Amino acid sequence: MSQDMDTKFVPGRGILRSGLATRLKALRPKPSQVFVVMDRKAEEVVGRKVVLAVKDAGWDVTVLLAPIGEARKTMESAERLASQLVRQGADRKSLLIAVGGGVTSDLAGFVAANLFRGISWGVIPTTLLSMADASIGGKTAVNLKEGKNLFGAFHFPKFVVSDVQMLRTLPLREWRSGMGEVLKTAMLSGAGMYRKLINTTTAKLQRGGVELGELVGQCARYKQKLVRRDPLEGGERKLLNLGHTFGHALETSAGPRKLGHGEAVGLGLLCALEMSVEQDLCRASYASEVREFLQQNGMKTRFPGDVPSKRALEKLLLRDKKASRGRLDLILPVKPGTNLLVQGVDASEVAAGMRRYLG
Numbered sequence: 001m002s003q004d005m006d007t008k009f010v011p012g013r014g015i016l017r018s019g020l021a022t023r024l025k026a027l028r029p030k031p032s033q034v035f036v037v038m039d040r041k042a043e044e045v046v047g048r049k050v051v052l053a054v055k056d057a058g059w060d061v062t063v064l065l066a067p068i069g070e071a072r073k074t075m076e077s078a079e080r081l082a083s084q085l086v087r088q089g090a091d092r093k094s095l096l097i098a099v100g101g102g103v104t105s106d107l108a109g110f111v112a113a114n115l116f117r118g119i120s121w122g123v124i125p126t127t128l129l130s131m132a133d134a135s136i137g138g139k140t141a142v143n144l145k146e147g148k149n150l151f152g153a154f155h156f157p158k159f160v161v162s163d164v165q166m167l168r169t170l171p172l173r174e175w176r177s178g179m180g181e182v183l184k185t186a187m188l189s190g191a192g193m194y195r196k197l198i199n200t201t202t203a204k205l206q207r208g209g210v211e212l213g214e215l216v217g218q219c220a221r222y223k224q225k226l227v228r229r230d231p232l233e234g235g236e237r238k239l240l241n242l243g244h245t246f247g248h249a250l251e252t253s254a255g256p257r258k259l260g261h262g263e264a265v266g267l268g269l270l271c272a273l274e275m276s277v278e279q280d281l282c283r284a285s286y287a288s289e290v291r292e293f294l295q296q297n298g299m300k301t302r303f304p305g306d307v308p309s310k311r312a313l314e315k316l317l318l319r320d321k322k323a324s325r326g327r328l329d330l331i332l333p334v335k336p337g338t339n340l341l342v343q344g345v346d347a348s349e350v351a352a353g354m355r356r357y358l359g
Contacts, residue, residue, distance in 0.1 A: 005138065005231045008159040009224060011217050013208075016046060016163040017053040020124065023159040024057035024095075031095035031120060034059045035085060037108045038099035039066045042126050045169055050099055050124060062088050066104045070256040073103050073143050075151065081111050092116040095158075101127040101174075102134030102261065106149070109140030113155030122159045127170060128178025129262050131162045132185065132219035137227045137240075147319035148248050154232055162220065164213050167206075175202050176299050177262030183293070184242050184265055185219045190337030193218050198289065202297045239339055241322065242331040243268030246354060249316035250303060258304045266299050267358065269333075274357040275350075276332045286335065303358045313351035323347065 008026075010019045024034070034054050038047060047063070054061040064084050067077050085096070096119060098108035105123050112121035125135040141152025167175075179202055186194040197215070205212050223240065230237035247268030251259050259267075273287035294301050308316070322329045327344045334340060 010161045019161045020053035021056040032093035042100040096121040099124040113153040133181040177260040180262030180265035194336035246271040
């Protein structure tokens with residue numbers, strides 16, 4: 001792959017219009033034209049500001065609508081968006097800006113990675129989950145009927161403009177989903193961020209203030225640090241999969257209406273902790289503390305409905321992109337800031353363990 005992997009991260013409060021305009025003016029080479037893709041929700045909340053920012057920077061803008069929901073993040077949706085761009089006159093020097101949550105950035109990034117063998121793109125995340133995780137790192141993908149994010153590419157955005165003021169209108173469930181990814185990052189980052197998070201609440205963060213901006217910034221900086229050292233996930237970046245092998249299986253089984261991505265990651269973190277406790281890798285008090293944090297913030301600590309059978313879980317686990325010949329690579333927590341990559345774990349044993357942890 002030959003592409004610029006250095007994404008410019010622009011965080012702040014109330015900086016959407018000025019931050020985006022400044023980034024666009026700084027782009028080299030200059031894009032031939034600018035396209036914005038967003039769903040109806042994002043259009044209602046920030047659509048006007050985004051359009052004005054693009055015009056402030058000296059470009060006309062074409063707005064395209066993205067579908068809403070994980071179930072619509074498909075090859076069909078990607079093809080539809082790509083065809084719209086071609087019909088609207090896009091070329092290899094065009095810039096595509098994704099405005100919204102992880103579904104929109106995944107879909108738009110995937111199209112940007114493949115249209116004309118790759119065009120430039122940028123991201124304006126509008127959810128806590130996308131600000132803290134999904135918009136950073138260059139992973140783009142669509143879902144297949146066999147599983148989540150199985151068809152994708154690495155394609156790094158030119159910029160990410162994160163204005164935490166946009167989170168004021170976020171529904172409570174979206175806050176909780178975002179907290180799943182924030183918790184993962186805190187467990188990876190170390191005791192400082194972990195303690196700060198454990199001692200706060202979703203309700204407190206919803207009120208805004210400096211604390212929210214600092215938390216989003218910490219998540220972004222930690223992920224950027226790993227991505228710069230290991231952009232294509234050949235080693236250290238694999239740590240970011242903490243909770244995700246378990247979580248993706250649960251998310252696919254339950255469906256997005258019953259279990260959002262961040263909620264599934266929260267359950268996946270519990271599974272990873274319980275497995276670590278069983279293997280004497282971490283103290284039971286660590287798992288208990290995380291479980292209590294999830295409960296206090298109204299997040300799920302049990303699977304919504306009947307726990308899938310061992311066979312069903314094993315089948316879903318083996319669809320993981322990191323699975324090979326019936327075995328999995330797992331990230332298991334030891335303490336905040338210390339996590340182990342355990343390779344070649346039998347998927348059948350993992351599935352049996354998940355039923356114990358979630359039952």
